[in-house]
Amino acid sequence: MLQIDLWKRVLIWMTVAAGLLLAMPNAFYPRVEAHNDAMAEIALGLDPATVEGEELWPAWLPSGLVNLGLDLRGGAHLLAEVQLEQVYASRMEGRWPEVRDVLRNARDTVGGIRQVPDSPPDELRVRINEPSGMPQALELVRGLARPVASTIGTGGTDLDVRAEGADVIVITLSEEERLATDDRTMAQSLEIVRRRIDEAGTREPTIQRQGADRILIQVPGVGSAQEVKDLIGTTAQLTFQPVRIPTSNPNERVDASEEILPAIEGEGAFYILERTAVVTGEQLVDAQPAFDQNGLPAVNFRFNPAGARDFGDYTAENIGALFAIVLDEEVVSAPRIQSHIPGGSGIITGNFTIEEATQLAILLRAGALPAELEFLEERTIGPELGADSIEAGRIACIVAFAAVLVFMALSYGLFGLFANVALIINVGLIFGLLSLIGATLTLPGIAGIVLTIGMAVDANVLVFERIREELKTAKGPSRAISLGYEKALSAIVDANITTFITAVILFAMGSGPVRGFAITLGLGILTSVFTAIFVTRLLVVIWFERRRPKTVEI
Known part of the structure; x- marks a missing residue:
């Protein structure tokens, strides 16, 4: 019989409503993005009264957005070689x-x-x-x-x-x-670059190994490639080394166990240090921007238990000695040890701005790069090009959408209109799922959506044609519609499973744009099957229960 249980109807409409609710923020992209940025700044500890944008979107509504890829949003493209x-x-x-x-x-x-x-x-x-x-x-x-x-x-x-x-x-x-060592170094470099970019709040970067010693970095939404270089191009190797003596002669002869490093503050100031560090940045577990006793920007740090023990033992045994804090072979500061420092925490002071202290904390939290990066290629893709790509993709989607809607309405009449409603819901569900999983939309991803729009009605076509065949056997309209959905189900599932397997293979074997295409294609297949099998059938059942037609024309 042509009927659907009440609990199934409620579940179908709840799924549709949830998908459309998740997709809704994308219709107000600039406002929601400004709201999300403001909430991220508040989460970092900024005063909500000084942050603009929080009120642009209600906090009780979903605020997840489809991330725009480099080709849509603009951003930085870098190719770095690990030394x-x-x-x-x-x-x-x-x-x-x-x-x-x-x-x-x-x-x-x-x-x-x-x-x-x-x-x-x-x-x-x-x-x-x-x-x-x-x-x-x-x-x-x-x-x-x-x-x-x-x-x-x-x-x-x-x-x-x-x-x-x-x-x-x-x-x-x-x-x-x-x-x-090469394999470990590349894996460590990839992870640290990813952590540094994630700490800075950048959305969906692409970070991949290329060849034996190169890393491809694509970061959407940044103003220039230099911003990314400033963030990831520093090794941020932090060490705490004993000071032998300060000096003003950078060419002074030293033993093989010693080294001369310049001081960040003071032109012509150098320190002769022991090469062997007491504690290194690898033993840091946290670093946060802060202010020193004079109200100047600084960085608080904390060691793990092993680092805290070594740090505490050294300070207890060397009260009155100078102790250098060295960052990337420059002495940030060389304070005198006044007393035993237990607990493994301290503060790095220097002539920092607030931005520099924040960036240093990010670098220290993410860890030190095992080696320097030499940038072989860098490009900044302007937002204007991304806007053109978005406009071209929007036009392609509208044309495809309109063509399919007209075709279905002319070919199947009222049932075609039901399929069109399901198609509109289908596109909304695709964007809802993309927002839910935080996927990145690229030009190939838009192509996947356009392809999905064309394929979405295939299942409805199979169902409607099957209903036509059943109506020719002189069965009643209720029985014909029910049999049409039942007998078309296997063909719908088989056709979409093969395409879904292709999408999975593209995602597993591909990278970058290929994966973007595979994600939208795979999600589009899932939503298309759902809307064809459940949504259109529910619309037909509701219509049939209200009208009770003696005959059905498709």
Whole structure:
């Protein structure tokens, strides 16, 4: 019989209402976007009285928007190369204390040891005073090698150790370790770039690895590529290092265990520091913009338990000594330790503006890049081009929409009008789902919506043609309509499942614009099936119950 239970009717209309409610903010895009930006600023701690835009949209209504991609909104396109050689150099520098200690324990055999200055960055060279002890020295250093931590499981060790001449030991990373280091460095760089951009509140960036050492970054909605470079181009490597002495001579000779770094404040000011840091930024768990005791912008920080213990122990043992806070090889400040600092928290002061303090806090929270990024390509896509793309997409959707509406009305009469109502609901549900999942709409995504509009009526066409066939068998209109929906169901499901599988494959295998097309196509298939099987049938049932026609013309 041609009937639908009350609970099913309520569920169908509730689903339609929820989808259209979620899609509604997109009809007021500028207002809702301003409201969302204001709410984000308030969430960061700004005074609501100083933030404009909160009142532009009711707080009790949904405020999710379809994010516009780079080709629609404008923004920045960057291609960056990760300087992997810096990681090799850092690894070698970090192994020096181990090598030094193990050779010192064999001083009777190898004699005195010292690091060879001016070595290549990716090598650690150690000179021993007793050439006769070279075999034992090589054996001891090789004993420091560890298995390569790699998913490919090569089984090698991380160090290559060889003798050069009679008294120099050369230590480098093995080829297996370099490959594993490259993979870890790229994964870490991708994650940190993503966290920095997310911390800044940018909507739906595209961040992908390209090739062995490059990262593609596309950030919609920013004014210029330079803004993104300023945010992600800084390594933000934070260390806390003991100070030997301040100096004004940047060329002063220092030991291999020391380094000279400039101070941010004061032209011509330098510090001689111990290379080995007491605590590093990797042990930070939080950093927030704040103000110091003089009301100037600063950054509060907090260490994890291990960092807090090391920080507290050092300050307890070195009261009265200078302690440098170093950011990207520049001394931000070098305060004197006045007392033991337990708890693992402190404050970074400097000649900051509020914006600089906020950005520094973002960089420290996101973590340090393992190596610098060299930008090979950068483009800023203006919002005017995006506006043209939106207008072209809007016209394409309107033309496709109008053509389908006219065709269905002329071909199927009243039933065609029911299909048109379902089509309008279908488009609203697509935008509601896009808003719900926070998807990004691109030009290919608009193409997917246009394709969905054309395909959306296919299921209704199958149903209506099947009803025509059933009416020819002299069955009553109620029975013919019921059989039409029942017998067309399998064909509708089969046709849409194959297309949906294609959309899933495109999403899994593609990237960027291809994924945008796959998302709108896949969601369009789901909403099309829902509106064809449930919404149009409910409209037909309501009409039939009211009119009770003796015959039906399709």
